Amino acid sequence: MIQFSTRPPSISVVMPVYNGGQFLAEAIHSILSQTFFDFEFIIIDDGSTDQTLEILHSLKEKKVVVLKNDSNLGNYQSRNIGMGHALGKYICVMDADDVSFPQRLERQFAYMEANPKVGICGSFIQNIPSGGCPNFITDGELLKVAFLANNYCAHPSLILRKEFLNRFNLNYNENYFYSADFDLCARGFRHFEVLNIPDVLLQYRRHSGQISTAKFAEQQKYADAIRVKQLKENLGFKPEEIPIQLHLQLMKKESIDAVKKKDAEQWIQAIIEKNFIRGYYEEHRLRSFLDSLLKVSF
Structure with a gap:
């Protein structure tokens, strides 16, 4: 001791x-x-x-x-x-x-x-x-x-x-x-x-x-802002490039209408491509994690 x-x-x-x-x-x-x-x-x-x-x-x-x-x-x-x-x-x-x-x-x-x-x-x-x-x-x-x-x-x-x-x-x-x-x-x-x-x-x-x-509802509001902020600061996304509602639905594992599946797949690919440039996240773990979110939401 x-x-x-x-x-x-x-x-x-x-x-x-x-x-x-x-x-x-x-x-x-x-x-x-x-x-x-x-x-x-x-x-x-x-x-x-x-x-x-x-x-x-x-x-x-x-x-x-x-x-x-x-x-x-x-x-x-x-x-x-x-x-x-x-x-x-x-x-x-x-x-x-x-x-x-x-x-x-x-x-x-x-x-x-x-x-x-x-x-x-x-x-x-x-x-x-x-x-x-x-x-x-x-x-x-x-x-x-x-x-x-x-x-x-x-x-x-x-x-x-x-x-x-x-x-x-x-x-x-x-x-x-x-x-x-x-x-x-x-x-x-x-x-x-x-x-x-x-x-x-x-x-x-x-x-x-x-x-x-x-304060759950307020906590989630601020957490959403942090989720979006990480895209800008870690991966270099511009605000107008981010489909905020779709991104938050994916991150929070919410059910997404099937007609938006292609949009979600394209958004995930955009994240992967930004990360390829920035190298902020380990590529395999990022891809696996995003794919798992996609499966849950659809």
């Missing part, structure tokens, strides 16, 4: 909370019970009006740094504030309604130390209350392709290499509101490796109050 010392910590765990009193104590306990000791725990109260501050003020751990927003600034702006205060070599994402398994920090720290080209690393998760463990993509090149369609990293499981964030000026783009984590990872692929490790390191709580449930 690694002991905490007077030097900057190896990891900064950053966790915003807004009216999270129901699950907050369990989330905090899961971090303070880690087998890895060399970390600081930055908790940002985002203008809570419930018992959140009372819980935070009761903490006596030296590892804990509590920041308080004067008003409710939102999840991602609060994360940016916390990251701005972070002293660690790595930043671990944490949500105030989730539970990290005891070896999470130890496992992710060891992986990042052994893989210096990786800038963002997620893990497998266990859903609460169902107990199910979805299999995420672990092949980095396939994950890069799959991000054309969706965010296949569990945000609260991520560890980020702060050196890379600073070097490439990466943080959460607050213009994307409820999908800023999707955007952060999508931009990260341009500069370094982003991947998932097949270890279940976090319990992800599903409930009606979480962003992905309460």
Whole structure:
């Protein structure tokens, strides 16, 4: 086990909370019970009006740094504030309604130390209350392709290499509101490796109050903007070249009228040809992924 010392910590765990009193104590306990000791725990109260501050003020751990927003600034702006205060070599994402398994920090720290080209690393998760463990993509090149369609990293499981964030000026783009984590990872692929490790390191709580449930429609609107933006930035498409509705239907595996099948095939070929020029995606994985979407939609 690694002991905490007077030097900057190896990891900064950053966790915003807004009216999270129901699950907050369990989330905090899961971090303070880690087998890895060399970390600081930055908790940002985002203008809570419930018992959140009372819980935070009761903490006596030296590892804990509590920041308080004067008003409710939102999840991602609060994360940016916390990251701005972070002293660690790595930043671990944490949500105030989730539970990290005891070896999470130890496992992710060891992986990042052994893989210096990786800038963002997620893990497998266990859903609460169902107990199910979805299999995420672990092949980095396939994950890069799959991000054309969706965010296949569990945000609260991520560890980020702060050196890379600073070097490439990466943080959460607050213009994307409820999908800023999707955007952060999508931009990260341009500069370094982003991947998932097949270890279940976090319990992800599903409930009606979480962003992905309460703000689903808005989250999808911003996710659609990111899906289109990747075509422009990664492959060089001009806005007028993109059949937006058709592209989004394909990426989201929606059923498409059979009369549009030829249009869809031509669009997929256009993506492949742009990539041949740019070389951004691994060709075989891109073609296989797009073909699989075509089969589902028709």
